[in-house]
Amino acid sequence: MLRDIDARELIPQREPILMTQTLYEASGNDARTGFVISQDNMFLEDGHLSEMGVIENMAQSAAATAGINTYINGEKPVLGYIGEIKKCIFHRLPEAGETLTAEVHYISEAAGVVLYNISSHTENGPCAECRMKVFLEK
């Protein structure tokens, strides 16, 4: 099991658009990531992370998860691009200062597209869930 990897090792995004910071752990094709929402986050609206910010966190978490296997092999992580987002449900929008955790669960894969179920929560409860497709760069 991998633990506590800097997300920048797995995805190309950088501040201020970087919306996941640490891959806490990865096992098989599943992973858990973390992101502390700073006061100056570009997706904040009235002190809360916007829906777009929550989705971006889940998208970057899925892309980071998709890059794990090549990273393990010591290769440059394969890049993942979001292909589709479905069944997106928001429970609450987290506030600045909270730590957003995304749980990425592998469902299936075909023709270079990986399907994930993703849920996100903070220390104050569940935030969102969705099903997302990630294109793997060849």
Added chain:
Amino acid sequence: MIKEELIAKMNEVLAEEFEVEVEAITPDADIKKTLELDSLSLVDMVALIEDTFDIKIDGQDVSKIKTFSELYDFVNEKVNA
């Protein structure tokens, strides 16, 4: 599960998921044309089959399958393995 039951269940769930008439799904029909599958939706079919029949299948294998008849045989083999 006998193969006739598998075929009936497969046709039912595919027709519902991809919003086609179940009559359009015939053994010799082309899967991608009938279900209007593209590079993004093929993985939906794989996930649906895995979930419906409680099996794991390789997406690469499924991408090579052309007709529903071939798909029935492929899944039937996995279900009864």
